[in-house]
Amino acid sequence: MASNSSSIKVCGMQFAYEAQTPLFYDFNLDISPGSRCLLVGANGSGKTTLLKILAGKHMVGGRDVVQVLSGSAFHDTQLVCSGDLAYLGGSWSKTVGSAGEIPLQGDFSAEHMIFGVEGIDPVRREKLIELLDIDLQWRMHKVSDGQRRRVQICLGLLHPFQVLLLDEVTVDLDVVARVDLLDFFKEECDQRGATIVYATHIFDGLETWATHLAYIQDGELKRAKKLTEVDELKSSTNLLSVVESWLRSETKTEKKKPIKPPTQTQKTSPIADSPVKLGKFRQRREDNLPGDVRPKTGPSEGVLQGNCEKEVIRIDACGSSAVTRKVLDANTVVVGQDNGGPMCSRDSRVKTDLDGVGVVIGKVSQKVCKNLGDILANEEVILSPPRKVVR
Template sequence: MDGEEQREGNASYSISVKGMNFAYQDQPPLFTDFNLTISSGSRCLLVGANGSGKTTLLRILAGKHMVGGRDVIRVLNSSAFHDTQLVCSGDLAYLGGSWSKNAGCAGEIPLQGDFSAKHMIFGVEGIDPARRDKLVELLDINLQWRMHKVSDGQRRRVQICMGLLRPFQVLLLDEVTVDLDIVARLDLLDFFKEECEQRGATVVYATHIFDGLETWATHLAYIIDGEQKRLEKLSELEELNTGTTLLSVVESWLRSECKDRRKKVVKPTSQQFSSTSPFDGSPFRSSRHLAYFR
């Protein structure tokens, strides 16, 4: 790739993953030579079965896990892990499943204490008041809510509001709309769409709820056991051109994946349990079944 192509590549991709390897301690590799590119301004759905690696991938992109090599993970052409200014500036935002907000360089703030929603939201300094007011109205937040008394859905609205106070360039969402009612969820998706279309921001959204996403998303990435199986524009997804819903398409993929996984399971034979130990007949001998229950 020559210099001009490299510059074009840096400008056209908000996220670039090249040859990533990752494993949790004492666990087999979750990602091996993993590659992914996400275009600037896109709204990409990240889909896959439970345990496929979606949450881990989002946390890696958010700089919460270290991956060897500064050029392996590039977000906004910077190292997601090493360049802390990405998070401190708000250019890179991550909203996951926990009741906490990563407030720049200050670390994570719990959202369940005995304090008001106003205390949480207005306590963030250096933000645009107009944007703050718009988010409070959009998410229908009562500033007098006490965070230890509200419902999960109401607490989630405050979490989302705080995560969006600063204009992001890349937003990573991990099932963050799961507690919202349908009106709040659709209004929030419209807000994300507006951010992408008007400011060129990029959203990566991992979810198992597909209602209304056929016309919202621009791209879809499908992951199986840490491997990218599909990455394409939704407008070019052949299955959707036949009038099938996105939910039905993803369901068929996951069912096919489940069948393939079952075929790979090797059933144990009686020989695997045989032993020539002289203690086989002893009542004190540990068996596989006893070890399982222990």
């Protein structure tokens, strides 16, 4: 699916839910403008997680790892605020496009919700209300699932998106609503060059609707092609049976290995003797926060050289054992600044954890950080290299 100008570009993405083995490991994806890409895969293969990462709901790596419309999906909040990037998922209380967190089950009328979104082209709004056959008098706590879904979809589509991420949103719709909606999406791509990624298990009518297909198995991208280039579809026009055959032939692959602590720990050691050797430092500490499980295999990875199986998290501010535990729970080596005392040495739990972790290089600032959010909010922290090994 590669192209020179991409709507969505994912390069070497690593992602794990907390305390779990990595779901995505060196994941790459490239989707060009105007594509309607079906995202298929078995239950639990990672479709929803991928869509949420693309929607900027999970922070993964640095700014360049997950790019949507040439911006960082997580960091460039303007992408969502402007409505250029829209995500429609299964939950009623999630962010709906740029309309913010919408309480879809409160005692609101459909009219109140739809007309409450500011800056909308009235022609587009009328078109959507008609297309989705919405009765503006519907009370959201008394409607059917399908009716509520129509309002949710309408809200998500009010802004003319450039990239739309759909997570099985047509599941509650009747056939007429579904067909009309798919036609609308096609029009949006053909006429405005919008890009759609659609995760679904319902393939009716999608053979002629989709332009591309991305198939993931256990977080691994197994196929990413134009639909016309999928060999199996040349002999069968039935997408359902093709995907079914892929899923049936899936073998249970070995789960990706958790990041293990090193077998050897070093009691006291200069950096040169440490099992963890420092390479060059990244400029942004959020590159290495939990969720980013990239292996540190060489200088090109930016942080470590040598035989290290641990995550490295660089923080400038610590003092909160909660933060430290979070860091350490992810099997981390902590690299900190050299202008404070030893890493949280007053916290016995942390000291215990440190013993299990092995090597701590450098020291951390005494500055107290309330929670992980404080770190996330401070994007421009740059660390100086540590001067000695503490332990």
